[in-house]
Structures are given as structure tokens and as C-alpha cells.
Amino acid sequence: MTVKRRSVPARQDGRATRWAGQRERRRREFVDAALKAITEHGPHVSTQQIADRAGVPRTRLYRHFNGKADLAAAIAERVIEQVVVELDPVWNPRGTPMEMIELAVRTHVAWMAEHAAIYQYVINIGGEAGASAYHDVKVAVSGHIAALFREYLHASGGDTTAAEPAAYGLVGFVDAATTRWLEHPDEQTREELVRKLVDWAWLLISDTAAKSGLELDPHQRLPTPKELRAQHATR
Amino acid sequence: MTVKRRSVPARQDGRATRWAGQRERRRREFVDAALKAITEHGPHVSTQQIADRAGVPRTRLYRHFNGKADLAAAIAERVIEQVVVELDPVWNPRGTPMEMIELAVRTHVAWMAEHAAIYQYVINIGGEAGASAYHDVKVAVSGHIAALFREYLHASGGDTTAAEPAAYGLVGFVDAATTRWLEHPDEQTREELVRKLVDWAWLLISDTAAKSGLELDPHQRLPTPKELRAQHATR
DNA sequence: TCTAAGTGTGACCCGAAGTAACGCTAACCA
DNA sequence: TGGTTAGCGTTACTTCGGGTCACACTTAGA
Numbered sequence: 001m002t003v004k005r006r007s008v009p010a011r012q013d014g015r016a017t018r019w020a021g022q023r024e025r026r027r028r029e030f031v032d033a034a035l036k037a038i039t040e041h042g043p044h045v046s047t048q049q050i051a052d053r054a055g056v057p058r059t060r061l062y063r064h065f066n067g068k069a070d071l072a073a074a075i076a077e078r079v080i081e082q083v084v085v086e087l088d089p090v091w092n093p094r095g096t097p098m099e100m101i102e103l104a105v106r107t108h109v110a111w112m113a114e115h116a117a118i119y120q121y122v123i124n125i126g127g128e129a130g131a132s133a134y135h136d137v138k139v140a141v142s143g144h145i146a147a148l149f150r151e152y153l154h155a156s157g158g159d160t161t162a163a164e165p166a167a168y169g170l171v172g173f174v175d176a177a178t179t180r181w182l183e184h185p186d187e188q189t190r191e192e193l194v195r196k197l198v199d200w201a202w203l204l205i206s207d208t209a210a211k212s213g214l215e216l217d218p219h220q221r222l223p224t225p226k227e228l229r230a231q232h233a234t235r
Numbered sequence: 236m237t238v239k240r241r242s243v244p245a246r247q248d249g250r251a252t253r254w255a256g257q258r259e260r261r262r263r264e265f266v267d268a269a270l271k272a273i274t275e276h277g278p279h280v281s282t283q284q285i286a287d288r289a290g291v292p293r294t295r296l297y298r299h300f301n302g303k304a305d306l307a308a309a310i311a312e313r314v315i316e317q318v319v320v321e322l323d324p325v326w327n328p329r330g331t332p333m334e335m336i337e338l339a340v341r342t343h344v345a346w347m348a349e350h351a352a353i354y355q356y357v358i359n360i361g362g363e364a365g366a367s368a369y370h371d372v373k374v375a376v377s378g379h380i381a382a383l384f385r386e387y388l389h390a391s392g393g394d395t396t397a398a399e400p401a402a403y404g405l406v407g408f409v410d411a412a413t414t415r416w417l418e419h420p421d422e423q424t425r426e427e428l429v430r431k432l433v434d435w436a437w438l439l440i441s442d443t444a445a446k447s448g449l450e451l452d453p454h455q456r457l458p459t460p461k462e463l464r465a466q467h468a469t470r
Numbered sequence: 471t472c473t474a475a476g477t478g479t480g481a482c483c484c485g486a487a488g489t490a491a492c493g494c495t496a497a498c499c500a
Numbered sequence: 501t502g503g504t505t506a507g508c509g510t511t512a513c514t515t516c517g518g519g520t521c522a523c524a525c526t527t528a529g530a
Binding site: 124138142161162164165166168169170171172173174175176177179180181184187188192193196197200203204207208 | 359373377396397399400401403404405406407408409410411412414415416419422423427428431432435438439442443
């Protein structure tokens with residue numbers, strides 16, 4: 001029996017369309033509440049504490065999240081969104097290499113110092129709850145930096161296999177050094193720490209670039225990969 | 236009333252002395268079993284799985300450990316013992332700076348590659364179980380390296396506040412870069428990774444040393460701090 | 471024969487995550 | 501106006517892993 005098929009329904013049931021986007025809205029609200037609960041109670045926050053903060057019964061969380069792991073993943077996504085925005089001048093290079101490095105290091109140290117509980121949640125506890133690797137903040141940030149490195153190494157004919165270890169390593173470096181500093185803040189000021197980290201990062205980046213024939217000036221605007229390719233071709 | 240006091244009991248009850256050292260023996264056995272259970276079941280090993288491996292009822296564990304956190308601490312201590320032994324040529328400097336750096340990097344990468352579950356347990360899960368910071372393997376290793384850096388920086392009149400961030404940062408660097416490599420082992424060989432890590436570590440160490448007036452030769456035996464102090468005094 | 475210290479067994483408790491049924495509310499539709 | 505749709509709060513319940521405890525047993529020593 002032939003049924004006439006419409007590409008779209010003529011008119012939809014208002015009882016259904018009334019709730020359009022509700023799931024997404026609720027998930028955002030619960031993530032907002034979760035971030036506050038983590039800040040208030042620490043990274044070992046319970047689902048009960050998150051629900052209390054959201055003003056709903058705990059069982060309601062399971063209507064919008066497929067378990068605590070799903071919620072942890074959503075929290076990590078939110079943090080990634082924020083960090084990616086803050087580091088836009090690094091992904092879409094603007095300014096000098098030194099300015100970009102300084103922004104990246106400061107942003108990382110700031111996140112660790114000013115959002116300690118949230119940072120620890122997404123880096124450790126959230127991961128333990130089972131969030132997939134692609135939600136991991138460290139991996140996201142390191143991946144972005146690695147992509148930038150690879151692009152420049154490739155444009156100057158260098159060894160692109162250095163991109164990943166350098167990027168991941170640098171993020172790990174800043175992370176570990178800052179963790180230590182947060183546990184012993186009297187050893188030096190935050191500015192002194194940042195200064196050292198920036199210097200070391202520059203040292204490593206400039207040396208890696210030099211090895212691929214790319215002489216970077218720390219205080220001159222970073223050339224675009226296109227400019228580099230043109231420059232590399234004329235040798 | 237005066238009581239005659241003996242410095243030691245004349246003769247001890249054999250029923251008590253029979254069990255001397257038993258608690259320590261049992262703890263070592265249970266840690267041995269735990270390491271095997273972690274290797275077999277992964278870092279999220281349960282106390283039931285550890286007890287099964289030890290061949291005892293689960294409740295027996297609580298007679299020798301003050302909870303899972305205490306067991307995790309004992310496991311971390313065991314790993315620290317082994318790593319500290321393997322890195323003795325670094326703590327008690329023998330050989331050239333390059334040889335020492337290479338040994339440290341290789342040992343770290345080997346631990347991560349060949350004892351993945353144990354490494355992940357002591358770095359993450361074990362920590363989460365509540366083990367005190369001083370049992371943390373990373374802190375232990377980084378602390379050793381920092382002490383070595385501080386000693387040399389001090390002997391050459393340099394800025395000793397660079398010791399901690401450099402040491403902790405370098406361990407974090409190798410850790411993060413190797414974690415990435417383990418997830419994508421086809422990007423380069425382990426040898427290529429190690430080579431890069433050693434080069435970067437040398438770069439950073441030599442630059443930090445140079446800034447404090449200490450010119451290191453990567454392939455000459457590392458001078459002792461005493462030799463450095465004598466050398467520094469004659470300037 | 472009694473005692474000391476360790477042992478295995480089994481029962482039980484607790485907290486946290488997760489599931490499900492039920493009745494309610496508000497808006498929409500025929 | 502009554503029925504329907506979708507989300508909501510309440511309550512009860514299950515599962516799991518960590519942790520505690522009492523009891524009987526074993527072995528050696530006094």
C-alpha cells in the first residue's frame with residue numbers, strides 16, 4: 001500500500017515542540033551547577049552535592065546524563081571551550097612568539113592557581129570517572145599546540161615528528177612545575193615562576209625550530225606558514 | 236614502693252617472639268601480590284582481586300593495612316625503592332651529564348612502557364586513594380633531581396630557585412610526551428622519542444647551568460660540587 | 471592443659487552511584 | 501472539556517566496593 005511521504009511534517013505537535021532544546025538547556029544548567037559544586041566542595045564532589053547545587057533531586061541528573069562519566073565529560077567540554085577561547089591568539093597566531101608563549105603559560109598557571117578544584121577534577125577525577133580521552137583538557141590543549149608546531153615545522157621543511165612530543169611535553173612541563181609551586185608558593189613569586197617557564201619554553205621552541213631551518217625572532221610577529229613556504233622555496 | 240627495673244627483659248615469651256617481623260613479612264607479601272594483581276587486572280584493581288592474588292580472604296588485608304590508602308602507599312614506596320636504585324648513577328653522579336640524562340629518561344620511558352598499569356596506579360589511582368604526597372613516585376623522583384640541581388646551582392653561585400621548577404618540569408615533560416607516544420606509538424620509534432627527550436633535557440639543563448656561570452660539557456665527567464666550589468672561589 | 475598470636479570464615483554495615491515506578495504540572499490538541 | 505505529551509519531584513530500591521567484627525581453628529610455647 002503506497003503511503004504519501006512528506007519531506008517535512010505540515011504542522012508539529014506543540015506538546016512536543018514545547019520542549020525543544022530543553023535537554024541541552026538542562027545539561028548546561030547542570031554543568032553550571034557542577035562547576036559551582038566542585039569549587040565549593042572540591043574535586044571529590046558527589047552527585048548529591050551537584051544535585052543540591054542544581055536544586056533538583058539526585059535522580060533527575062540521570063534523566064539528562066548517562067551516568068557520572070557523561071556528566072564529567074560535559075564538564076571537561078565546558079572547560080575546554082573556555083580555555084580554547086582564552087588561547088585564541090595562540091591557535092590563530094597573533095603577536096610575537098614571545099607574546100604567544102607568555103599568554104599560553106600564564107593561562108595555564110592561572111587555571112591551576114585560580115580554579116584548582118575544577119582543574120584537578122577535569123585532569124584527574126573526571127578522567128577516572130571514565131570520560132573518553134577526547135574530553136581530556138590536557139589532550140585538547142596539547143593537541144592544538146601540536147597542530148600549530150606541526151604546521152610550522154612542515155612549512156619550513158623540518159622534522160614534524162617533534163611536534164607532538166614537544167607540545168605534550170611543554171604542557172606537561174608547565175603543569176608539573178606549577179603543581180610543585182602551588183604546594184610551595186614561598187619558594188618564588190608567581191611572576192618569577194612564569195618568567196622561568198616562558199624562558200624555558202622559548203628555548204625549546206626556538207631550538208626545535210632552528211633545527212628545521214626556521215630562525216624565529218621572539219619579538220617579531222610570527223610569520224604565517226604561507227610566508228614560510230614562500231621563503232623556504234626561494235632557498 | 237621501689238621496683239627493680241631491668242634494661243631488657245631476662246627472657247621473652249616465645250609465643251610472642253615467634254611472630255617477630257611477621258607483620259612486615261605479610262605486608263611485603265601483600266604488596267607483591269598487589270603488584271601482580273595490578274599487572275593482571277589493570278590500575279583499577281579491587282581489594283578483592285588483590286586478596287585473591289595473595290590467597291587470603293579480603294578481610295585479612297585490613298589486619299595488616301589501615302585501609303586501601305595504606306596499601307596504596309606501601310605499593311608506591313616499593314616502586315620508589317626500585318626507581319631510586321635504578322637511578323643511583325644520577326643521585327650519586329657518575330659518568331657524563333649526557334649519560335646521566337639518558338639513563339634518567341630511559342628509565343622513565345621504560346617504566347611507563349613496560350609497567351603501564353603499575354605506573355598508572357601509583358601516579359593516579361593510588362594517589363586518589365589518599366596516599367600521602369611523600370609516597371608519590373613523581374614527587375620522590377623530582378625531589379631527588381631537584382636536590383641535585385640545587386646543589387650544583389648553589390656550588391656555582393647560581394639561582395637555586397630554578398632547581399625545583401626545572402626538575403619537576405622535566406619529569407612532567409618526559410611523562411606527558413611519553414604518555415602521548417604510548418597512545419600513538421607509530422608516530423616515531425621509542426629510540427627517536429628518547430633521543431628527542433634527551434636533547435631537550437640537555438638543552439634546558441645546560442642553559443640553566445650556563446646562566447649560573449656553570450659551563451657543562453655533555454661528554455665530560457660531571458665535576459663534583461666540591462670541585463665547582465673550588466673553581467668558583469678562584470674567579 | 472592452657473595461652474599467645476596469627477589465620478580463615480562468614481555475617482554485616484555503610485556510602486555512593488544508579489534504576490524505576492508513581493503522581494503531579496503545564497501546555498497543547500481534537 | 502477531556503485526553504495527551506513531556507518534563508518534573510518524590511520515594512523506594514538495587515548494586516557495588518570498602519571496611520568492621522565475632523568466632524572457631526591452628527601452631528607453637530609455657
